[in-house]
Amino acid sequence: MKEKLIFDYTRPGKTGVLCSGPAGSPERHLPADLIRKDYANLPEVSEVETVRHFTRLSQLNYGVDSGFYPLGSCTMKYNPKINEKTASLEGFAGLHPMIPDSLAQGALRLICELQEYLCRITGMQACSLQPAAGASGEFTGLLMMRRWHQVKGTAHKNEIIIPDSAHGTNPASVALTGFRVVEVKSNSQGWVDIEALKQVVNENTAGLMITNPNTLGLFDGNIRQVADIIHAAGGLVHYDGANLNAIMGKCRPFDMGFDIVHMNLHKTFSTPHGGGGPGSGPVTVTKELRDFLPGPIAARSGDSFFMDHDLKHTIGKVTGFHGNFAVMVKAYTYIRMLGSAGLKAASETAVLNANYLLKLLDQHLKRDFPQFCMHEFVLSGRELPNGVHTLDIAKRLLDYGYHAPTIYFPLIVKEAIMIEPTETESLETLDAFASTMVRICEEAAANPELLKQAPVSTPVRRLDEVNAARKPVLCA
Amino acid sequence: MAYIPLTASDREQMLRKIGVASVDELFSDIPEDLRLKSFDWLPPSDERETLSILKGLAEANRAAAEAPCFLGAGAYDHYIPAAVDAICSRSEFYTAYTPYQPEVSQGTLQAIFEFQSLICALTGLAVSNASMYDGPSALGEAVLIASSYTKKQKVLYAESLSPVYLAVVRTYLESGSIELIPVKTARDGRVDPSDLSSKLSADTACLVLQNPNFFGVIEDGAALKKILGPTMLVVCADPNSLGLLAPPGSYGASICVGDCQPLGLPMSFGGPYAGYLAVSNDLMRKLPGRIVGRTVDCDGKTGFVLTLQTREQHIKREKATSNICSNQALCALRSTIYICLLGKTGLKNVSCACLDKAHRMAEAACKNKGFSLRYTSPFYKEFVLDCPSNAAKLAEEVFNRFGILAGVPLSRFNPQDSNGLLISVTEKRTGDEIVGLSAALAQVAGGLK
Structure with a gap:
C-alpha cells in the first residue's frame, strides 16, 4: 500500500x-x-x-489524460475540458430537481434539445434521458417491451434473444426484467447466424437485443433481415448502443429496423467515466413506443419548455429525478461543439484509427475475421508461445505505461484482446502503441518471464484476487 | 471541432497502409440501402461560442445561489467544501474507467474501500458496496435482496416513504411477483404500529421504512423492529442525518440504503447522485454491483481489488444478482472526501445545525396566522407546514414577490393534498432567510385570502 x-x-x-x-x-x-x-x-x-x-x-490511478487507454467496448475517448466547465456552471449545478418548470427553462431546453439530437443520430422519434447508465438503459428498453406486449395482448411472450457475443449486462438485464434468455450463435463471419436465429424464434419471442457493430467490432450486414425475422414473430428489437461511436452519420438504428435504442453518453459523447460512473444511458424509440418511455420527458410548447408527464403506458421511473443531468450537460456541450459534421468525422476517424492499428498488429496476434473492423477489433493471444497468455500481454503493457485493452471478452473468442483506439488518438500514439505491442510479442518468444512477472513498475503488482473473495475484507 | 489530432497527410498515410482509397471503403459492410445520404442538422461551434450558449441556458434557470432554497424532498442544498471540487477535478480520478486493471487503479479502489468503510460507520452495518445509481434504485435493489434472501414475496412499506423512491421501486418490481403493501401513517406522522401488526404475516419479506421519513419525521425504529420480530427491516436514510441520529444498524436494520447527494454532491437538477447500500454480514453475497476488498500482491504488499465478482453480470450473466455494471465512483468519491473533511465532529455539527434551523423555521412559520405543523412527532431537517390556502399557489407567489423557493407543495405527489408544503432547512439557510420566508408566507397568505 x-x-x-x-x-x-x-x-x-x-x-x-x-x-x-x-x-x-x-x-x-x-x-x-x-x-x-x-x-x-x-x-x-x-x-x-x-x-x-x-x-x-x-497519483496511483491511470486516466485518459494519463495516456492511451485502448479499452475495447468502453470508448475511452478524450474528455474535453469545456464539458467540465459547462456542467459546473452555477445555473446547472445549483438547480434543485423539484423547482417549477418555469424556473428551469434553460435546463429543460437543454434536455429537450439533447433528446432531439439523440433522435437525429439514431433516427428514432422520441427519447427519455432518465436511465442512469447503459445497463439502466437496457433495463428500460426491456421493461418497455414487456409493457408493450401486455398492452398488445401478447403478454405470454417471455423470451429475449441475444447473440452469444453480447455484453454480460444483456442477459443480466433480461433476467432482471423477468424474461428468459435465449442465446443465438454467431456464424463464422462473426454475424448473427440467420439459420440459427430462425431456429430459436418462436411464438414466445418477445424481442431481441443486439449491439451493431457487434462486440467483435464487426458490422452485421444482415441486421435488417434479423430485425425483420423478429418483427415477423411479433417481437421488438433493441439496439444496444455500446458501439454507436462507429456509425454516427453513416447509418442509423431506425433504418436498420430497430424499435428501441439505448446509448451511453459516457462512451459516444465524451463524458468522463469517473472511475466507474456516473454515466448516462438515454433511450430513443419509434413513435409507436413513445408513450411507454420512462417519464417525464421534456417537451416544447412554442418558446417554452415543460416536463411532459402524460405518457399513457409509461413503465414508470427508473431513477429518482430526471436522470444524470450534469452528464447530459457535458454531452450536449460536446454535440454543440462538434455539430453533425463533427459527429460523423468522429465516427469515420474512430474506424480509420482502428483499421490502421489492426493492420499494424494482425501479423503478430491471431486474427479470426478478415473483414474491415469498425471502431474496434478483437485479436487473440491463443497462439502465443511459451505458455504466455493474453493476461500477461495486458500486464506487460502496464509496464510500458499504457492502459491494457479489454481482455477475455467477447467470450466467443478464446484469449481475446479487444482494442478500441477511438478517434481522439494521434498517428504517433497509434504507431508507438503498435511498436510496443510488437515488442511485447517478441518478448513473449525470447523472454516470456518478463510478461509472466509483469507488471513490475506499478504501485502494486498482481493482486491475490482469489483470497480477496475467499476471505473478504471490505471495510477498514 | 471533433478533437481529432490527425492531419490530412496522416490520413493518407493510414489509408495507404490499410490499402484503401477512402474511409468510406471501411464501411463497406454497411448495406448500401442503410447508408445515410445526408447528415447535416447542426452547425459546429467553437469553444467560446459553445460556452456562451451554455451560459445562456444556465442563466435561464433559478439556481440556489440566487434564491434561498427551502426545497428538499430528496435533494438538498447543503454546503460543499471547495476541496471536494478541487480533488475531484483531478483527471486521474475522473477520466479513469472502472478499475479493471487494479495495478493502475489503486487510487479509485482505495477511495471506494474508504467509502465503504465510512458508510458502514454511518449506518452501523457490516458491509457496504461501492455505490449504486441513486437512492431510489438502491432501494429497489434492497427490496430484491430482501425478497430473494427470505424467499418471501410480500413487502410492506411505510406510506411515509418518499413517492420519488416508491415510483422507482415499483419499476424494479414491475416484472416479478413481489407484492407491495402500504402501512399507514398515524396522525403523529409516524408508522401506525397497529396497522403494521395487522399487515405483518408469515409471508412478509421485510418492512421498508424511510427514516427520517418523507415528511421529515423521525421514526421510532426500535419500537417498529420489536413489532417486526425476526422480519427484516430495510431502512432508507439521509446519510447526512446519521452524524446525529441513531444508526439503523443499532435498531435492527438488516439493510440500509439512501442517497449520497447530501454528502457533497451538487443538486444538478437531480443527478448524478450516488446511492449507498449497506447490509448485515449474512447478506454480503446477495449484494448487487461493485465491491472493493483488501488483499495483497505477489510481493505481499497490501492493495485493493474488485471482489466477490462471481455475483456479477460479466461472470454470471443471466444468473447475476443484478444487471448493474458500474457504480457512481466519482460521486462516491465526492461523498468520501466530504465526510473526511467534516470528520467526526463536523458532520455532527452539520446535522445539528439542520435540526436546529429547521425547528427555528417551523416555530417562526407557525407563529403566522393559519399556519401549523401537520405532525407532532420529532422531526429532522424537513417538516410539513399546513397552509391556510393552496400551498402551490402560495409558494409560487412567495417566489414571485420575494424570490424565495419556499418548499415543495405536496400536491405534486398527491393532488388531494392541496395545503401541505414540505419545507427543508439545511445548515446553509441563514437566520435572515428563515425570518424572511416566515414573513413572506404571512404576507402572501394574507393577500391571497
Whole structure:
C-alpha cells in the first residue's frame, strides 16, 4: 500500500472544513433515544492532510489524460475540458430537481434539445434521458417491451434473444426484467447466424437485443433481415448502443429496423467515466413506443419548455429525478461543439484509427475475421508461445505505461484482446502503441518471464484476487 | 471541432497502409440501402461560442445561489467544501474507467474501500458496496435482496416513504411477483404500529421504512423492529442525518440504503447522485454491483481489488444478482472526501445545525396566522407546514414577490393534498432567510385570502 488509509491519519480533535458552527444541544429538539450514543467513527483529519491523501491516491490511478487507454467496448475517448466547465456552471449545478418548470427553462431546453439530437443520430422519434447508465438503459428498453406486449395482448411472450457475443449486462438485464434468455450463435463471419436465429424464434419471442457493430467490432450486414425475422414473430428489437461511436452519420438504428435504442453518453459523447460512473444511458424509440418511455420527458410548447408527464403506458421511473443531468450537460456541450459534421468525422476517424492499428498488429496476434473492423477489433493471444497468455500481454503493457485493452471478452473468442483506439488518438500514439505491442510479442518468444512477472513498475503488482473473495475484507 | 489530432497527410498515410482509397471503403459492410445520404442538422461551434450558449441556458434557470432554497424532498442544498471540487477535478480520478486493471487503479479502489468503510460507520452495518445509481434504485435493489434472501414475496412499506423512491421501486418490481403493501401513517406522522401488526404475516419479506421519513419525521425504529420480530427491516436514510441520529444498524436494520447527494454532491437538477447500500454480514453475497476488498500482491504488499465478482453480470450473466455494471465512483468519491473533511465532529455539527434551523423555521412559520405543523412527532431537517390556502399557489407567489423557493407543495405527489408544503432547512439557510420566508408566507397568505 503506497498510501495509508485516511483513518490512519486520525488524531482526536482535528477537523478539516467547518461547514457550520456548533448548533447547541440536539436534546432540545429530540428525545435521547433517537440520537446516536457515540459519534460515528469517522476520520479526524485536517484539510491539508485530506487533500494530500486524496491527491496521492489520484497519483496511483491511470486516466485518459494519463495516456492511451485502448479499452475495447468502453470508448475511452478524450474528455474535453469545456464539458467540465459547462456542467459546473452555477445555473446547472445549483438547480434543485423539484423547482417549477418555469424556473428551469434553460435546463429543460437543454434536455429537450439533447433528446432531439439523440433522435437525429439514431433516427428514432422520441427519447427519455432518465436511465442512469447503459445497463439502466437496457433495463428500460426491456421493461418497455414487456409493457408493450401486455398492452398488445401478447403478454405470454417471455423470451429475449441475444447473440452469444453480447455484453454480460444483456442477459443480466433480461433476467432482471423477468424474461428468459435465449442465446443465438454467431456464424463464422462473426454475424448473427440467420439459420440459427430462425431456429430459436418462436411464438414466445418477445424481442431481441443486439449491439451493431457487434462486440467483435464487426458490422452485421444482415441486421435488417434479423430485425425483420423478429418483427415477423411479433417481437421488438433493441439496439444496444455500446458501439454507436462507429456509425454516427453513416447509418442509423431506425433504418436498420430497430424499435428501441439505448446509448451511453459516457462512451459516444465524451463524458468522463469517473472511475466507474456516473454515466448516462438515454433511450430513443419509434413513435409507436413513445408513450411507454420512462417519464417525464421534456417537451416544447412554442418558446417554452415543460416536463411532459402524460405518457399513457409509461413503465414508470427508473431513477429518482430526471436522470444524470450534469452528464447530459457535458454531452450536449460536446454535440454543440462538434455539430453533425463533427459527429460523423468522429465516427469515420474512430474506424480509420482502428483499421490502421489492426493492420499494424494482425501479423503478430491471431486474427479470426478478415473483414474491415469498425471502431474496434478483437485479436487473440491463443497462439502465443511459451505458455504466455493474453493476461500477461495486458500486464506487460502496464509496464510500458499504457492502459491494457479489454481482455477475455467477447467470450466467443478464446484469449481475446479487444482494442478500441477511438478517434481522439494521434498517428504517433497509434504507431508507438503498435511498436510496443510488437515488442511485447517478441518478448513473449525470447523472454516470456518478463510478461509472466509483469507488471513490475506499478504501485502494486498482481493482486491475490482469489483470497480477496475467499476471505473478504471490505471495510477498514 | 471533433478533437481529432490527425492531419490530412496522416490520413493518407493510414489509408495507404490499410490499402484503401477512402474511409468510406471501411464501411463497406454497411448495406448500401442503410447508408445515410445526408447528415447535416447542426452547425459546429467553437469553444467560446459553445460556452456562451451554455451560459445562456444556465442563466435561464433559478439556481440556489440566487434564491434561498427551502426545497428538499430528496435533494438538498447543503454546503460543499471547495476541496471536494478541487480533488475531484483531478483527471486521474475522473477520466479513469472502472478499475479493471487494479495495478493502475489503486487510487479509485482505495477511495471506494474508504467509502465503504465510512458508510458502514454511518449506518452501523457490516458491509457496504461501492455505490449504486441513486437512492431510489438502491432501494429497489434492497427490496430484491430482501425478497430473494427470505424467499418471501410480500413487502410492506411505510406510506411515509418518499413517492420519488416508491415510483422507482415499483419499476424494479414491475416484472416479478413481489407484492407491495402500504402501512399507514398515524396522525403523529409516524408508522401506525397497529396497522403494521395487522399487515405483518408469515409471508412478509421485510418492512421498508424511510427514516427520517418523507415528511421529515423521525421514526421510532426500535419500537417498529420489536413489532417486526425476526422480519427484516430495510431502512432508507439521509446519510447526512446519521452524524446525529441513531444508526439503523443499532435498531435492527438488516439493510440500509439512501442517497449520497447530501454528502457533497451538487443538486444538478437531480443527478448524478450516488446511492449507498449497506447490509448485515449474512447478506454480503446477495449484494448487487461493485465491491472493493483488501488483499495483497505477489510481493505481499497490501492493495485493493474488485471482489466477490462471481455475483456479477460479466461472470454470471443471466444468473447475476443484478444487471448493474458500474457504480457512481466519482460521486462516491465526492461523498468520501466530504465526510473526511467534516470528520467526526463536523458532520455532527452539520446535522445539528439542520435540526436546529429547521425547528427555528417551523416555530417562526407557525407563529403566522393559519399556519401549523401537520405532525407532532420529532422531526429532522424537513417538516410539513399546513397552509391556510393552496400551498402551490402560495409558494409560487412567495417566489414571485420575494424570490424565495419556499418548499415543495405536496400536491405534486398527491393532488388531494392541496395545503401541505414540505419545507427543508439545511445548515446553509441563514437566520435572515428563515425570518424572511416566515414573513413572506404571512404576507402572501394574507393577500391571497
